[in-house]
Every structure is written in C-alpha cells, then in structure tokens.
Amino acid sequence: MSGDSKRITVIPGDGIGPEVIEPALAVLDVLALGVRLDVLDQVNAETYLSTGSALSPADLDRIRTSEATLLGAVGDPRLGDTAYVRSVLTTLRSELDLYANYRPVRLWHDRLSPLRDDTRRAIDCVIVRENTEGLYSGVGGSTRTGSPQEIAIDVDLNTHHGVSRILDFAFSVARRSVCVVDKANAVRNGGQLWQRCWHEAVERHPQFDTSHLYVDAAAMKLVTDPTAFDVIVTNNSYGDILSDLTAALAGGLGVAASANLNPATRQGLFEPVHGSAPDIAGTGIANPFAAILSAALLIEHLGHAEEADAVRRAVAAAVEAGRVTPDLGGSLSTKEVGAVVLAELRQPN
Ligand code: ATP
Ligand code: MG
Numbered sequence: 001m002s003g004d005s006k007r008i009t010v011i012p013g014d015g016i017g018p019e020v021i022e023p024a025l026a027v028l029d030v031l032a033l034g035v036r037l038d039v040l041d042q043v044n045a046e047t048y049l050s051t052g053s054a055l056s057p058a059d060l061d062r063i064r065t066s067e068a069t070l071l072g073a074v075g076d077p078r079l080g081d082t083a084y085v086r087s088v089l090t091t092l093r094s095e096l097d098l099y100a101n102y103r104p105v106r107l108w109h110d111r112l113s114p115l116r117d118d119t120r121r122a123i124d125c126v127i128v129r130e131n132t133e134g135l136y137s138g139v140g141g142s143t144r145t146g147s148p149q150e151i152a153i154d155v156d157l158n159t160h161h162g163v164s165r166i167l168d169f170a171f172s173v174a175r176r177s178v179c180v181v182d183k184a185n186a187v188r189n190g191g192q193l194w195q196r197c198w199h200e201a202v203e204r205h206p207q208f209d210t211s212h213l214y215v216d217a218a219a220m221k222l223v224t225d226p227t228a229f230d231v232i233v234t235n236n237s238y239g240d241i242l243s244d245l246t247a248a249l250a251g252g253l254g255v256a257a258s259a260n261l262n263p264a265t266r267q268g269l270f271e272p273v274h275g276s277a278p279d280i281a282g283t284g285i286a287n288p289f290a291a292i293l294s295a296a297l298l299i300e301h302l303g304h305a306e307e308a309d310a311v312r313r314a315v316a317a318a319v320e321a322g323r324v325t326p327d328l329g330g331s332l333s334t335k336e337v338g339a340v341v342l343a344e345l346r347q348p349n
Contacts, residue, residue, distance in 0.1 A: 009066040015276025017072025020291035023338025045076030075276035098260035101129035105246040112251030125229040129239025158190040167201035170233035177209035181234035254287030257294040270298040314344035
C-alpha cells in the first residue's frame with residue numbers, strides 16, 4: 001500500500017487520553033502544517049469490551065500508511081492491565097517494528113524538580129529504551145499454576161540484531177555521550193550479549209564519549225548527578241523503570257513525552273508516557289503537556305523542527321507563568337492550559 005504523506009492517524013483512546021489529545025490536536029491545527037487528521041475514535045476499551053478486539057486489520061492499515069500516529073492512552077480498570085493494552089500497544093509496536101522508544105527528559109522549570117541542590121537540576125537527557133524484546137517479549141509460562149508448587153518463567157529475550165540496532169539508534173540521537181545500562185554482572189547471558197554488541201557499536205561511533213553503568217548504579221547516579229547524562233540506552237524493562245524515575249526528576253508524568261520509532265521505515269507512534277489515569281479521568285484536570293510535547297516530537301519527525309521548538313517554548317512559557325494544572329502546582333484545567341499554549345503559539349515573536 002502506498003504511503004499518504006499528509007495523513008496523521010490519531011488514537012485518543014481511554015481515560016484522560018481523549019482529554020489530553022484534544023489540546024494536542026489544537027496545537028497541530030494552529031501550526032497549519034498541512035496535515036490531515038485521521039481520528040480512530042473506536043480504538044478503545046469500549047470497543048474491546050463489546051467485540052473482543054479494539055484494533056482491526058483496517059485500522060492497522062490506516063496507521064501503517066499514514067505518516068505518523070499520535071496516541072493518547074489506552075487502559076481501562078475494567079479490563080486489567082495485560083490483554084487489552086497489549087492488543088493495542090504491543091500490536092502496534094510489533095506490527096510496525098517500532099523498536100526504539102525515545103524519551104527526552106528536560107526540566108521545564110526549577111520549581112518542578114524534587115531535587116534540592118540546584119546543580120543537579122539542569123537535567124536534559126534522553127532515555128532510549130529497547131521496545132520489542134527483553135523481559136517484555138511475552139515468552140514464558142508457568143507450571144502447576146495456582147498451586148504452592150507453581151513455577152513461573154518470563155524469558156529475557158535479547159538478539160544480536162535487536163541489541164545492535166537500538167545501540168546504533170542511541171548513537172544516532174546523541175549530542176555528546178552515550179551511556180549503556182545493563183546488569184551484566186547478574187544477568188549473565190543477555191548481559192554478555194549487550195556488552196559484545198556495545199563494544200562493536202562503540203567502534204562504529206568513535207566520535208562520542210561512552211560509558212557503562214549497571215542499572216542499580218544508574219538509578220542512583222540519576223538522582224545524585226543527573227546532569228552527567230546525555231543519552232542513556234538500555235533494555236525494555238530497565239528503560240521502563242528508569243524513564244519513570246527521570247520523568248519524576250523533571251516534573252512528573254504530566255510532562256513526559258515519548259516516541260516509538262523505526263528509523264529505517266520512518267514509522268512513528270507518539271504518545272505521552274502516562275497511561276489512562278482512571279483516577280482523574282473525567283475531572284478535567286489532566287495535564288496536557290505530555291501529549292502536547294509528544295505532538296511536538298511528531299512535528300519534528302515530520303521535518304518541522306522550528307515549529308516543534310515553538311511548541312516547546314509555548315509549554316515553557318506556560319510553566320514559567322504558573323499557568324498549569326494541579327499536578328504541577330497550578331489551578332488550571334486541561335482546557336485552560338491548552339488555551340494558554342495556543343495563545344503563546346499565536347503570539348508573533
Ligand atoms: P494505565 O493503566 O493506563 O497505565 P495508571 O493507573 O497506571 O493507568 P497512569 O496514567 O500511569 O495511571 O498515571 C499514574 C498516576 O499519575 C495517576 O495517579 C495519575 O492520576 C497521574 N497522572 C498520569 N498522567 C497524568 C496527567 N497527564 N496529568 C495529571 N496526572 C497524571
Ligand atoms: Mg501506568
């Protein structure tokens with residue numbers, strides 16, 4: 001099927017997903033990038049509950065042939081965590097082979113940092129998380145399930161191909177340095193594979209500073225010396241955990257954006273790091289910054305770097321002025337914050 005270069009697929013999803021996607025779409029609209037939005041309104045928990053499947057083959061085709069996809073959140077307390085979310089997110093990531101999870105971490109304002117020491121605050125790094133294998137590959141099983149003798153196994157699957165390509169991606173987005181994070185001292189086989197692939201990748205990219213940390217040491221250093229990092233590259237599960245840690249260092253889930261990419265095919269799925277947040281869904285106070293900043297990553301992916309920077313400046317200005325939602329210490333609603341960002345974007349500068 002041929003690609004449609006001007007079409008963006010949008011999956012608002014569940015919970016706060018549609019609430020935060022709305023201001024993100026308004027941002028895309030005001031920038032007048034000439035893109036057409038193809039909103040897949042029915043990819044959500046309601047559809048899954050009534051039909052047993054939320055993402056049809058036709059939806060997948062629309063996504064595959066679009067330039068990029070913007071997703072709010074999928075998840076529903078009625079459905080638990082696994083089958084439904086996997087049927088959408090894991091399917092998208094594996095069908096489109098979106099192996100690189102790109103999570104920039106930047107402190108938008110001093111006030112948002114939980115760290116007291118000023119020198120530790122100017123965090124500006126990227127977590128690159130392998131997105132298709134590792135401990136989340138879905139390989140494993142259990143025997144004597146439910147009995148006191150139960151044995152459960154989840155395979156930590158790593159391939160030379162998978163590890164090498166995520167390391168190369170990390171170097172491709174680095175400005176100064178790349179730090180690889182693993183647990184090769186305890187997780188032997190995968191650890192040794194990562195180490196071998198790492199040494200090969202370092203040889204391919206001699207122009208960067210490089211370092212290696214075990215994941216426990218990396219967690220500690222991210223708190224004690226976060227400004228030491230430029231790009232951190234790691235496997236699926238460590239990346240999941242460390243990126244929540246870095247999100248907290250930079251103001252919380254309300255500002256954490258991400259991209260799921262395949263640099264070879266140029267496919268991309270852009271989404272806030274947070275989930276559907278059922279505890280605040282419907283109350284109108286969800287922070288739209290993570291979705292808006294994910295849209296900025298999408299805009300940059302489409303080749304509009306200046307517009308993406310304008311969106312980031314608009315968010316920074318809203319934060320600076322304290323015109324933010326309660327999670328960042330403000331009192332504005334999702335819609336009001338969206339309006340502040342739009343007003344900033346409309347200002348001539
Ligand atoms: P899911 O199962 O879809 O991942 P969850 O219950 O894990 O949902 P998250 O969305 O991961 O919830 O959010 C975790 C916590 O952070 C919740 O208490 C939620 O209210 C808060 N939170 C997440 N996103 C936002 C946001 N955009 N604005 C404000 N608070 C948020
Ligand atoms: Mg969650």
